[in-house]
Amino acid sequence: MQAAAAVHRPHLLAPSPLRGRTRRPSTVRMALREDGPSVAIVGATGAVGQEFLRVIAARDFPYRSLRLLASERSAGKRIAFEDREYTVEDLAAPGVFEGIDIALFSAGGGVSRTHARTAVASGAVVVDNSSAFRMDPEVPLVIPEVNPEAMANVRLGKGAIVANPNCSTIICLMAVTPLHRQAKVLRMVVSTYQAASGAGAAAMEELKLQTQEVLAGKAPTCNIFSQQYAFNIFSHNAPILENGYNEEEMKLVKETRKIWNDKDVRVTATCIRVPTMRAHGESVNLQFEKPLDEDTAREILRAAPGLTISDDRASNRFPTPLEVSDKDEVSVGRIRQDLSQEDNRGLDIFVCGDQIRKGAALNAVQIAEMLLK
């Protein structure tokens, strides 16, 4: 039995079955084995925590032992995973990180700030999905397909923190980095179409509930968001900073610079929530230093890891959040020369990626896999 059964996953939006790993043969059960690391999952009952389990199972990520941690409120819950049953433990209990090799954190910035250093002191490598340490100059911020070199000094058995970038950054840079390597991005204008899942499982539930209510002519329940989300869009609910950008937008600006190790790249972003469940869309306008025609761009994207191309002009089929839901790959399409820039120095693209999968859990597990090589 897999964790899938325990995951909150409205059937309405999960048309595709759990994808198996496609790049390695899956005939041998590799997951639970003596030579694997001991793994802890912090925030095991959340949307991303549950996805960690699905991804570990799907990729046969090896583990010697598994410890599921969450807040005191969730402690005692039982979660079935790969033929065993686990009891969720209180992450604040003393000694929970003893003997842990890899701790996958996804329980919010506050939990990471309070508990990640404890795990590190126990010798664990923490892969942190929160924003707590992303801009810490001592902490690598990693998308394995983009900047694996940032992990050079991280070793299993030597406590460390590695940060998982924000979902919007991961999905954007999966498609933009291969183009950047070819023609150098000078400036990037991003507008996002973000799903409910970024605000957690309860937000997905609220979108579903609100939609039922609105269709029934009732006032929508607004607990997670302060306004109607069903049949509506709104500026991302992250706090607005003094410069007028919200925190979600500034993550795209700052994380791109850090991941590319390029202080000069100019990024602006407008982040908007749309009533979709678990995958983000992003409209990306690019300005390049060197010319890059769209055919070359398409070839580069076709060869890039972790990407699929969905760019069928004749039948008007391009990436959608629904089609990338539950998929590992980020989908890119609407690849076209930007008419507003000269000499093939601009491109417009549209990308979609599963926010919970590659935007969070998969990327973190891929980071953990790099530690095993």
Add this chain to the structure above:
Amino acid sequence: MQAAAAVHRPHLLAPSPLRGRTRRPSTVRMALREDGPSVAIVGATGAVGQEFLRVIAARDFPYRSLRLLASERSAGKRIAFEDREYTVEDLAAPGVFEGIDIALFSAGGGVSRTHARTAVASGAVVVDNSSAFRMDPEVPLVIPEVNPEAMANVRLGKGAIVANPNCSTIICLMAVTPLHRQAKVLRMVVSTYQAASGAGAAAMEELKLQTQEVLAGKAPTCNIFSQQYAFNIFSHNAPILENGYNEEEMKLVKETRKIWNDKDVRVTATCIRVPTMRAHGESVNLQFEKPLDEDTAREILRAAPGLTISDDRASNRFPTPLEVSDKDEVSVGRIRQDLSQEDNRGLDIFVCGDQIRKGAALNAVQIAEMLLK
């Protein structure tokens, strides 16, 4: 009794009552009166056609007589409007435009191409909401708040065509033009969040039906659109041209140049449908010739006609499609200096406007009002 009762308007998405005209006193009933023009509405049973009636009533647009025209299929239908009952007539019947002063067309490009010249030959001024004549150099393309001067040679009693711009263009330029006048826009990058209504009343029905079906775990009905729209977004369904842009995007590019009478302005756009009912959102990035700081921009926008500002950073309240539904004004917010441009030469803004109202019917009726001055 007003036309409102006859309009397809899902209660779920019409929280606000019909807005009365706010700028003129409405104590005197002005609409049906002897010194008004005789008016024909072509496409009277469609979403925009019905909105024409609502707008005429709300603004007390004067008319001596009213003729409701539609395809043969709808001929014979009865529509109650302002204490009278009208029978819808076949627009292809001979002589239907005899004696008509103003004909408001919104029945698609094909109908306009076939019948608009007949109305003009009868001496009518056609205000055409389709794309048929927008790029015709002989036809003014008008947003009354933006380029009223383009109407200089159009006179009541002298047959002519005036084109209503595309909804996305109107909503965008309502907010951008005042800034353009101050600092000259050199380049504009637009990403849209477009509602179902742009594809007509049947598309709004399909979105509602699909949402009910998906919530019930059923496969969604796809008649109007070729894929699931409920809880999904997709690239605008307009045909893709050879340059990779779709027709909707090229309307923004070309219409902006014509309306501003500026062949050099550089525009790129990515048009995306989101599951909202009747109002569009647009994320707009602007590059200016002259510096323009955000406080000045805010003052300019505050003083501009037909706009409201929704830009409350402290409470994270900005324009939403739901809040502008059934409203005349375009709402603008997220006004901020673009971090990716130097010397205050860039701004990011987010606009929302009712696609059926200002994006179509209201703008056309405003054009008709200019003929009465």
